[in-house]
Amino acid sequence: MLTGENIVQLVSGLLHWAYAQAGISSLAGVIDPIISAVVMFGFIAVFVMFLVWMERKVSAHMQSRIGPNRVGPLGLLQTVADAIKLTIKEDVKPVNRDKVPYFIAPIVAFVATFMGMVVIPFDKGVVVQDLNVGILYIIAITGFTVIAILTAGWSSNNKYALLGGFRSAAQIISYEVSLVLSVVPIIMITGTLSLSGIVEYQKQAGYWFILPQIVAFLIFITSATAEANRAPFDIPEAESELIGGFHTEYSGVKFAMFFLGEYIAVVVSSAVAVTLFLGGWLPLPYLDFLHIPGFVWFLAKLLLVIYLIMAFRWTFPRLRVDQLMDFGWKVLIPISIINILATAVVWFCLYGKGAQ
């Protein structure tokens, strides 16, 4: 039977045979993670290109347009053409920029979000590094994007960029609180921080956490959308107010890095949402007999959640800054705290003790 785990075992078996032939078996502990990270990078690059195409198609559909349809079948190669255009474009730099931070910021923004993908389990055993503090790691490592965006806005030496950076930092810090608080009930129930462990718990429990934790799921999706600076929470780069926000002064490859970073952030938070609330690689109930590999289920759920986030963008108007802050601090955070307390009470009444 074809499962993700079998594929991984096959590939790693082949690799170890190749190491033995080349006489570098002792270095396997170093080479293996590098190879899996490179594979993940390739996957992410292709997937993000697909997502950009998908976003344009979704928006076109919602606005009764056709969308890209010239380059390749259904316009699928449009993103490739855009990427080539961005890389060969002239890199326009402001004269009065802060040189080193200006150079580092896009790299940090890209790498920090990409590092989050490392702990996402695509199937049972198909994960670059299964940390036992997976969720905490993702929350921590994506915190670097705040610093990247702030320094990008500052070093551009442009008032719009600086305003965008400030707004973005305030927004990400505020919504990070509700994001973390919405994850806490899941951790309380499962008693583990490992993403694979949470999926295994859902397998044993027989239900997905979206059922008992629908409130947490809604808070998580909202906060994740805000964390990724996407509409309707896109005031950091509101075109009509701030030109382009923190990446106003970036062009060419550096702009592409911010752009990619934003999409990878969407992928990471959607993948976490799928793992926590939608059962990760588990098949839909009563569809086990189809023997569809787990990673196909995972990708299908991932695309569903990403479609949801994309649909937000074209259905809601943009919030004002004060509305955004009020919504985060006065609505989402109290609700998530109440959710934590309610979960604790209910679980205590049901089982008489905490998670095992």
Added chain:
Amino acid sequence: MIETVLFYILAAALIGFGLMVITRTNPIASAMAMVGAFAGLAGLYAMLNARFLSIIQILVYAGGIMVLVIFVIMLLNLEPEDLQRMRAKGFVVLLALIGVGAAIVSPMLFCVIPNKDWANGSVSPEFGSMASVGAKMFADHLFPFEILSLVLLTAVVGALVLAKRKL
């Protein structure tokens, strides 16, 4: 072997970033170097089997404290005259300080520690994990933990009172 190399790379990066923090006149550059130093520290903690703490280090310092510091630096918009270069001849003073520190620390390093059996035993996989640290904290150190929450509350209120223009 790999771990040894990694340790020295991390240590060199840590000290290098630390020196950058205190020698750059541009405070943004200092703050960026500080973030690098914290990343190096997180790596060192992970090498010491304290994975939970290494994540906490990144979460609290890089995600929280340094964002706050960068925010304040940008908010104050310090003029270049506020950022005078250090009056002391940097590395001379630094070497002197390290010398003084070594003079204080070296008796401990060379006399006390070698006389004890500093066996580097194999730790259980649970060492430094979130579960074990949490169990220890809530079993043996519950009272300090509760006091800490009071300290944090006081700090929040104090920071608000200090920074607000009008109460």
Added chain:
Amino acid sequence: MNSIPLVHFLYLAAMLFGVGVFGVLARKNAISVLMGIELMLNAVNINFLAFARYWNWNSLTGPVFVVFVITIAAAEAAVALAIIISIYRHLRTANVDDAHYLRG
């Protein structure tokens, strides 16, 4: 892991502490002074963890203490930055040398 002696961690911590002390003493800018203090706190954390790992690996007091130190550092940074903003508002400067109203 076995190949790195404990003393190397202690040397590293001592050097980092020295760098932090130097930053506190030599910089005039209050924010740089604060960053120097943070460096010193982190140097202490290395020592806690190294001793916990090498000496008594059944006791987790070292890591627990590091958690406490990080918490205190966060609280300290928040209050210190509020004080810096307050000083800047009154004196239009962030130099620690200029804030000497209480000098006799």
